[in-house]
Amino acid sequence: MTVQELNRRYIPAGQLDAESRGAFLAKTYLTLFGAIVAFTVLETVLFVSGLGYELAARLISVNWLLVLGIFMVLSWMARRVAAGQSLAGQYAGLGLYILAYSVIFTPMLAVASLSSPSVLMSAAVVTLVGFAALTAIVFVTRKDFSALRGFLAFGGILALILIVLSVFTGIELGPIFSVGMIALAGASILHDTSRILNDYPADRYVSAALELFASVALLFWYVLRLFMRR
Template identity: 50%
Template sequence: MELEAQVTGHHTYGRSREKFIAKTFNHLGGAIVAFTALEMLFFATGLSESIANAIFQLPWLAIIGAFMLISWLASRTAHTVESKALQYAALATFILAEAIIFVPLLYIADSYAPGVITNAAVITLVATVALIAIAYTSRKDFSFLGTVLKWGGLLALILVVSGLVFGFQLGMFFSVAMVAFAGGAILYDASNIIHHYDEERYVGAALELFASVALMFWYVLRILTASRD
């Protein structure tokens, strides 16, 4: 009887974890759809040009700082508050912030390299699905990537800020390295979703994974746009 109870408990835990994983990936899909809808709205209404011009006139360092603050607040809210409404509000705020900060890059890509946005989106989605599939089918715990990503992210931030302050371009190699970094982040996030996240934190888990997917999309788009010059 005790063995039967343990087996039943294991199966129950497995089913609950699978439900959590499905919810998280469904929320990731919803976040991607919402982001896409916002960008389509910005471009269809002409808001994209106004947003792009406004951002071009502001110091990029200040924009990055504001975006990082919003990202931190949204992530913290989604991972700590008990209210589901506030968790969803945090996710929605983060999606909106991502949509706004992407406008200048999308505007340039649409103007000078037609077609690359779709290509970048397809490449990013295929890579994301492949990395999630690796994490899900192998069931390997990739949490060891956390330290690498932490220090790699810090180095990338230092390079970006230094480039803005001292006026040098980071170039194609940096963009390629950041695509690899984003791929590692997607694998790390997917692994945490499968193995470690609290099963009630599917909104926060989806936010983290969406942030990594958006990062990959940003640098894939930069590479494709630059290659058209």
């Protein structure tokens, strides 16, 4: 590898030439597509085998704050590993992230598959269309959405507080909460896509795909939650 090629790996995507930027973006979105397919296949295997329902029953019987706590630790570990320079490490972090999401999704997917299976496809379609539209906004306008970082931090903390209060008090977080979280997920997609276009180094496409996968999963979770209440 030449010095020029080595330096290009650490240059933010926004400063790369058109060909290199295009290659970086292609790798990022192909990796994201692979992550979504892997998540879908894993969930399908779990539920076809019956393990998904058993896992869902176990998670429902456990304190949900404990489940969320373990999930947050695993997510933090996955992000740390995926942010490294090693490509194998980045893929390992993404794999851990997909596994963690596959587990935490089982209770909601179990309920949806038993009560209203058609809702799953509707929620998936709305999620993908929403993601595509938000991505197009960033690519077409080239606007910098980094200013959303403060909103995302505040919204994330507020959502966590409301979830904790809901667990302790038994107060149900209704459709308004789901709509708010959908808005938060949408803002996250705008922010992450903007960062990927402008700030991510060329060798961090797996880490970039992980960030997008997390935002897509969050959007799908609350779109599905909202549809299940109809």
